[in-house]
Amino acid sequence: KCGFSELYSWQRERKVKTEFCLHDGPPYANGDPHIGHALNKILKDIANRYHMMRGSKIHFVPGWDCHGLPIEIKVLSELGEKAQDLSPMEIRQKARSFAKAAIEKQKSAFIRWGIMADWNNCYYTFDGKYEAKQLRIFYQMYDKGLVYRSYKPVFWSPSSRTALAEAELEYNPEHSSRSVYVKFPLRTPPPKLASLLDSSAPVSVLVWTTQPWTVPANQALCYSPQSKYAVVKCSTSGDHYVVAADKVAALASTLDTTFEAVSTFSGADLEGGSCSHPLIPEKASPLLPATHVTMAKGTGLVHTAPAHGMEDYGVASQHSLPVDCLVDEAGVFTAAAGPELESKAVLEAGTETVIKMLQSVKSLLKEEKLVHSYPYDWRTKKPVIIRASKQWFVKIADIKPTAKEALKTVKFIPGAALNAMVDTLERRPYWCISxxxxxxxxxxxxxxxxxxECLITSQTVEHVAQLVEQHGSDVWWTLPPEQLLPQDVLSQVGGPDGLEYLPGQDILDIWFDSGTSWSCVLPGPDSRADLYLEGKDQLGGWFQSSLLTSVAARKKAPFKTVLVHGFTLGEKGEKMSKSLGNVIDPDVVINGGPDQSAEPPYGADVLRWWVAESNVFTEVTLGPSALNAAREDVSKLRNTLRFLLGNVAGFNPETDSVPVDGMYVIDQYMLHLLQGLASKVTDAYKQYDFGKVVRLLQAFYTRELSNFYFSIIKDRLYCEKEDDPKRRSCQTALAQILDVLVRAFAPILPHLAEEVFQHLPYGAEPRSVFRTGWISTSSIWKKPGLEEAVESACAMRDSFLGSIPGKNAAEYEVTIVIEPGLLFEIIEMLQAEETSSSSQLSELMMASQCTLLAQEPRQRPPDVTELGGTFLINLEGGDIREESAYKVLVMPATKEKCPRCWKYTAESADTLCPRCAEVVGGE
Known part of the structure; x- marks a missing residue:
């Protein structure tokens, strides 16, 4: 009825000036929808619906990240043994259908959560059009020299047989390594120390490493030129070692011996020396200065294997050392490592064998177990190694300055996220994208x-991109190589028969896939999204790859604002995991579990309320008590709305509204509060602080409405004549309250908001709340002066009600005595005559009758209770200040209870009070 599913297309067709673009970060297409998806998608939807109601055209294209290793691994593991015989095309077909099935599951969940989008037009990273744009961006970056191919050490996962980027690692703090102390015999003494070392016994340089398997690949030993070093003599063996002066005592105790310092000297004096490789005696390992050598651990001298360390590689580049890699894709020693090591896995048997080899040549001084934080492949949960291989890299150093400059124009919420983003950028040396x-x-x-040699030109890439655009990237594997090259290039490289070049077998990192989504989804070539909104892990992931590719291609950030939310945790702040059994499935939250007494159905709006209410800028906890609390809140709100709807029945705002100045003071006061609520709620939405929206609404509908206003106005609503101006005044306020309230929570609870609009008793055909705009209030509602009138009367009301706990206020009559002055004049607005049972003052006090006096009465009945107080009036910003005293005299009502309105205002128990008699026409 409300056209919920056509809402996105409807708003796209509106003629409006402003557009709001929220670019959806693509969830990964390899699993069921989970609570993290719900948190993320619902936050985005609240933002979109708010901006749409404010009159912007929303640009929101949901997307999915469809390629990559986790999908490939899942497909292969389901096939078991058969997986090894699959061709790349067979793997791709199975992976595609796996991703498609996951997308359908996730999509139907997102629709059920009320996410507004055109679900028939999403973006998928495996679409030909998308892939073609990505290839063009790759070439743009290559052409600018920002993408290059190089042989250097990268994080390598033997379990996945591929290179990984830092974003694909997780660190295991419990990893255990076999660390070793190894001696390298001095071969050529450093010239400056020749005289010092000549006379004494043979000297070895002592090193420590946690990765013994890299020793065969050693090319050098590094020292810190600024530090002090010593030659020491070992008391047990008599051997002489070179170590850092600061490490002498610690090393002696580790090696269970004592060292006697023979001499000390500066690190710079080691220049020009070299050692013999312990396992390859004919090979020399030079002593070289390096900035990465620290005194934190080890011996102060560092074993350097350029193929297996980023810093080691830096030393190799500087000093032209070979970068020979003795390890293959499976993490196994190659034949180049020698017969003893060949085909042994470096992290297992390979390590064991290297340690034995070092023992047999008496180069091993000690082995010990070290538990430390070590990088693992986040998908297979197995340790990675560093190994040199030919890979494609993005030159981050060349993009960094522009990227940092571009971030200055971006607003981060919360602000601290900017520093986290810049830190991550600073720490990235290069980005391996193959x-x-x-x-x-x-x-x-x-x-x-x-x-x-590689062949890549604008012509060859454009040719491939056009093929991919039409047929998808499968063409790279299905077409013969000569068709992948344009005709004129083909003739230059050997023609179809003698083709000298073959298509490469590497694919792009999926962070490059998703990172280029801005080029496919943003509305124009130069546009920036108004908002990117994802979890905090994306500061090193999608935010980062989007920024780098956008800056590389067009020198600007793809986003104007970045909102970062926390992760969902269990009720006690513990991580959600299957093993703990605390994983919450959004589908079970909405529809209930098998045992509905344990897992009741809450519906989508309760889930959305929980999302909005959470402080999403920190970690977000979820469990049964949070969901029950959210359900309670929504049901209190529902009851408030039912009261409002019931009491605007028979009221037509067009013809029955009372002009503001003719309304009851308390009704005007409610409009005054409503205006304040509307502007605070609007501000909170502007800041994307949905938790604040929820708090403002909760306070208003529980405190101001249910506990205060509703309890006061029931008599006027139920007992006055249907079209009495007093009643119409109240209904005018209720209709405005209902309208403002529903619009204020509509972005958060769209289903409930539409339901309320279906039940409005006035207006022609029910209209969708989302098609009728944002909250509208009138400036004439704002009447700060009214606050004094209502608040002073409320102070007296509180004295009265506080004196009769648990009793019915209608059983009493109240006399209020105020000395002549400002306060008396204000209260007199609420009751013109001296005594009344139908004045605004008696309504507010909820007593059966009120008397207002400027001086104490001469006579008092014996059973009177006297209460006193003062009220400070503060008007016009403090220009008018006056403190007045008042007395409240409370006595039991003298008349009988009216059988219709239950006020004690009737002459006898079986007759109506004068007011009710008049309303029912004297019957």
Missing amino acids: RQRAWGVPIPVFHHRTRD
Whole structure:
């Protein structure tokens, strides 16, 4: 009825000036929808619905990240043994259908949560059009020299057989390594120390490493030129060692011996020396200065294997050392490592064998177990190694300055997220974007059959991009190589028969896939999204890859505002995990579990209320008590709305409204409060602080409405004549309250908001709340002066009600005595005559009758209770200040209870009071 599903297309067709673009970060297409998805998608939807109601055209295209290793691994593990015989195309077909099934599951959940979008037009990273744009951006970056191919050490996962980027690692703090102390015999003494070392016995340089398997690949030993070093003599063996002066005592105790210092000297004096490789005696390892050598652990001298360390590689580049890698894709020693090591896994048998080899040549001084934080492949949960290989890299150093400049124009919520983003950027030395797998977008380069040469030009990439756009990236594997090259290039490189180049087998990192989504989804080539909104892990992930690719291609950030939310945790702040049994499935939250007494159905709006109410800028906890609390809140709100709807029945705002100045003071006061609520709620939405919206609404509908206003106005609503101006005044206020309230929570609870609009008793055909705009209030509602009138009367009301706990206020009569002055004049607005049972003052006090006097009465009945107080009036910003005393005299009512209104205002128990008699026409 409300056209919920056509809402997105309807708003796209409106003629409006402003557009609000929220670019959806793509969830990964490999599993069921989970509570993290709900948190993220619902936050986005609240923002979109608010901006749409404010009159903007929403640009929101949901997307999915569809390639990558986790999908490939899942598909292969389901196939078991058969997986090894699959061709890349077979893997790709199975991975595609797996991703498609996951997308359908997630999509139907997102729709059920009330997420507004055109679900028939989403973006998928495996669409040909999307992939073609990505290839063009890759070439743009290559052409600017920002993408290059190089042989250097990268994080390598033997379990996935591919290179990984830092974002794909997780650190295991409990990893255990076999660390060793190894001696390298001095071969050529450093010239400056020749005289010192000549006379004494043979000297060795002592090093420590946690990765013994890298020792065969050693090319150098590094020292810190600024530090002090010593030659020491070991009391047990008589051997002489070179170590850092600061480490002498610690090393002696580790090695269970004592050291006698023979001499000390500066690190710079080690220049020009070299050692013999302990396992390859004919090979020399030079002593070289390096900035990464620290005194924190080890011996102050560092074993350097350029193929297996980022800093080691830096030393190798500086000093032209070989970067020979003795380890293959499976993490196994190659033949180049020698017969003893060949085909042994470096982290297992390979480590054991290297340690034995060092023992047999008496180079091993000690082995000990070290538990430390070590990088693991986040998908297979197995340790990674560092190994040199030919990979494609993005030159982050060249993009960093522009990227940091671009971030200055971006608003981060919360603000601290900016520093986290910049820190992550600072720490990235380079971004490895090639992967050795099948399920992804191919890197569009051709490799020479015999020479180490690549073929990539704007012509070849454009040709491939056009093929991909029409048929998808499968063409890279299905078409013969000669068709992947344009005709004129083909003739230059050997023609179809003698083709010298073959298509490369690497694919692009999926962070490059998703990071280029801005180019496919943002409305124009130069546009920036108004908002990116994702979890905090994306500060090193999608926010980062989007920023780098956008800055590289067009020198600007793809976003104007970045909102970062926390993760969902269990009720006690513990991580949600299947093993703990505390994982909450959004589907069970909405529809209930198998045992509905244990897992009741809450519906989508309760889930949305929980999301809005959470402080999403920190971690967000969820469990039964949070959901029950959210359900309680929503049901209190529902009851408030039912009261409002019931009491505007028979009222037509067009014809029955009372002008503001003719309304009861308390009704005007409610409009005054309503205006304040509307502007605070609007501000909170503007700041994306939905938790504040919820708190403002809760306070208003529980405190101001249910506990205060509703309890006061029932008599006027139920007992006055249907069209009495007093009653119409109240209904005028209720209709405005209802309208403002529903619009204020509509972005959060869209289903409930539409339901209320279906039940409005006035207006023609029910209209969708989302098609009728944001809250509208009138400036004439704002009447700060009214606060004094109502608050002073409320102070007296509180004295009275406080004196009769648990009793019915209607059983009493009240006399209020105020000395002549400002307060008396204000209260007199609420009751013109001296005594009344139907004045605004008696309504507010809820007593059966009120008397207002400027001086104490001469006579008092014996059973009177006297209460006193003072009230400070503060008007016009403090220009008018006056403190007045008042007395409240409370006595039991003298008349009988009217059988119709239950006020004690009737002459006898079986007759109506004068007011009710008049309303029912004297019957």
